[in-house]
Amino acid sequence: MVSKFVKVATVKDIPDGQVKVFSADGVPVLIAHAAGRFFATADLCTHDNGPLGDGSLDEYAIECPRHGARFDVRTGEVLCLPAVVPIPTYAIEVRGEDIFVGIP
Numbered sequence: 001m002v003s004k005f006v007k008v009a010t011v012k013d014i015p016d017g018q019v020k021v022f023s024a025d026g027v028p029v030l031i032a033h034a035a036g037r038f039f040a041t042a043d044l045c046t047h048d049n050g051p052l053g054d055g056s057l058d059e060y061a062i063e064c065p066r067h068g069a070r071f072d073v074r075t076g077e078v079l080c081l082p083a084v085v086p087i088p089t090y091a092i093e094v095r096g097e098d099i100f101v102g103i104p
């Protein structure tokens with residue numbers, strides 16, 4: 001459940017096909033720009049807390065740079081071992097040029 005939406009970036013901050021990490025009221029949030037759409041997830045791999053923001057994006061899949069687990073940025077679903085637990089996702093809204101993330 002979203003308690004509030006926080007502005008974290010503008011659309012120009014994240015080129016298509018890339019991810020970046022921003023702070024949403026102190027919560028690190030990964031924003032992925034995939035196929036013209038924006039998605040927000042946690043910046044923490046559920047395998048061993050790897051920094052997903054340092055990983056690479058392939059379509060909708062973010063790959064953890066530590067051991068290669070992959071997650072779908074749309075849903076947080078695990079796509080590849082060694083992770084087995086999904087990553088949290090956050091509500092996201094693009095208002096004009098600004099990107100807002102819903103913080104629980």
Ligand code: FES
Pocket residue numbers: 045046047048049050064065066067068069082083
């Ligand atoms: S910490 Fe991400 S795959 Fe191991």
